[in-house]
Amino acid sequence: MTDDTMPLLDALLKRGGGDFMKDLAEEVLGRLMAYDVEGQIGAGHYERSEERTTQRNGYRHRAFDTRLGTLDLKIPKLRKGSYFPGFLEPRRTTEQALVAVIQEAWIQGVSTRKVDDLVQAMGMSGISKSQVSELCKGIDVRVNSFLERPIEGDWTYLWLDATYLKVRENGRIVSVAAIIATGVNTDGRREILGLGLGPSEAAVFWLGFLRGLEKRGLKGVRLVISDAHEGLKAAIAQVFRATWQRCRVHFMRNALAYVSKPEHQMVAAAIRTVFMQADQAAASQTWRKVADQLRPRIRKLAELMDEAEADVIAFMAFPKSHWPKLHSTNPIERLNKEVKRRADVVGIFPNEDSIKRLVGAILLEQNDEWQLQHRYMTLETMAGRTDEPTALTHIAA
Numbered sequence: 001m002t003d004d005t006m007p008l009l010d011a012l013l014k015r016g017g018g019d020f021m022k023d024l025a026e027e028v029l030g031r032l033m034a035y036d037v038e039g040q041i042g043a044g045h046y047e048r049s050e051e052r053t054t055q056r057n058g059y060r061h062r063a064f065d066t067r068l069g070t071l072d073l074k075i076p077k078l079r080k081g082s083y084f085p086g087f088l089e090p091r092r093t094t095e096q097a098l099v100a101v102i103q104e105a106w107i108q109g110v111s112t113r114k115v116d117d118l119v120q121a122m123g124m125s126g127i128s129k130s131q132v133s134e135l136c137k138g139i140d141v142r143v144n145s146f147l148e149r150p151i152e153g154d155w156t157y158l159w160l161d162a163t164y165l166k167v168r169e170n171g172r173i174v175s176v177a178a179i180i181a182t183g184v185n186t187d188g189r190r191e192i193l194g195l196g197l198g199p200s201e202a203a204v205f206w207l208g209f210l211r212g213l214e215k216r217g218l219k220g221v222r223l224v225i226s227d228a229h230e231g232l233k234a235a236i237a238q239v240f241r242a243t244w245q246r247c248r249v250h251f252m253r254n255a256l257a258y259v260s261k262p263e264h265q266m267v268a269a270a271i272r273t274v275f276m277q278a279d280q281a282a283a284s285q286t287w288r289k290v291a292d293q294l295r296p297r298i299r300k301l302a303e304l305m306d307e308a309e310a311d312v313i314a315f316m317a318f319p320k321s322h323w324p325k326l327h328s329t330n331p332i333e334r335l336n337k338e339v340k341r342r343a344d345v346v347g348i349f350p351n352e353d354s355i356k357r358l359v360g361a362i363l364l365e366q367n368d369e370w371q372l373q374h375r376y377m378t379l380e381t382m383a384g385r386t387d388e389p390t391a392l393t394h395i396a397a
Contacts, residue, residue: 033075139361
């Protein structure tokens with residue numbers, strides 16, 4: 001062994017001008033493959049042997065990514081049959097590890113440029129946007145399995161909220177709604193139930209999304225919390241026999257749009273007195289009183305309050321301990337912010353599949369975290385929920 005190794009080291013040291021360790025690794029692996037081929041064909045180079053089964057036929061180059069960098073291996077070719085070294089699997093472990101790193105980096109909101117820097121820092125060649133996109137398609141199986149899973153049991157509360165993202169479509173850049181559905185079941189557990197993508201103005205989109213949830217098994221919904229999008233509200237009325245809660249935060253923004261900026265604080269404080277009441281009946285009385293006080297000066301705001309009363313205080317027909325989590329879509333606001341943070345790194349998505357891939361992966365990650373936490377609502381309070389809210393709060397179908 002010594003007689004064979006020392007000339008090899010001497011030759012590599014005399015070569016100079018390169019990376020000694022990389023050259024050494026390439027040479028050693030080259031010799032291993034030569035010995036391997038020799039055993040497979042039954043003869044060495046130029047050796048005459050009755051045991052020979054075929055002849056060598058040159059080499060083919062193969063890049064091999066290692067901690068030393070990317071090695072250029074010359075894999076022997078045969079005239080008959082084929083040879084592939086055992087240490088190079090068709091899907092090498094190093095490649096699998098690299099794909100996993102790139103997928104995780106992309107999901108975590110790392111830009112393509114930074115992924116490229118990361119790949120090069122690992123001693124490998126750079127990677128393009130298209131390569132990153134192709135590698136990340138491996139996420140689809142996990143994401144689709146999560147988003148299409150059956151929904152089991154009864155889900156008392158359902159939150160629906162949309163985030164708007166940019167995507168290329170037929171040469172144009174358009175905005176699409178990514179609607180996220182989260183729910184709390186009768187055990188008080190919170191889960192992400194679905195993701196839908198489509199044009200925000202299309203009522204048929206909202207209806208199709210909710211029908212999809214129903215088809216997967218969503219049932220037992222008593223209260224749906226969302227923004228006041230007309231298409232969504234109509235879809236909720238068609239799919240669920242449930243109360244609709246208009247997001248209080250969104251309503252306040254809509255209300256203050258009718259008020260001059262110096263009056264914002266005063267008007268907001270007046271409306272907030274409604275939510276300080278002990279029950280729904282008292283809140284309703286206070287709501288009408290505030291609306292009447294504002295009517296002479298801000299008539300449009302008073303009319304908005306007349307129209308929205310039942311929807312904004314609908315949550316008060318349910319257990320008081322649940323109120324802080326039912327009056328708005330705020331419970332999923334943090335989730336939406338995380339979606340936006342990571343989506344902003346991408347900027348403009350090439351297609352809707354790439355949106356589903358990224359947003360779906362974020363939702364899967366968040367859902368796993370929720371399952372490790374305590375119940376979102378206690379069993380005791382869920383058992384004592386109000387199953388039949390007052391007629392004031394039902395959506396007109």
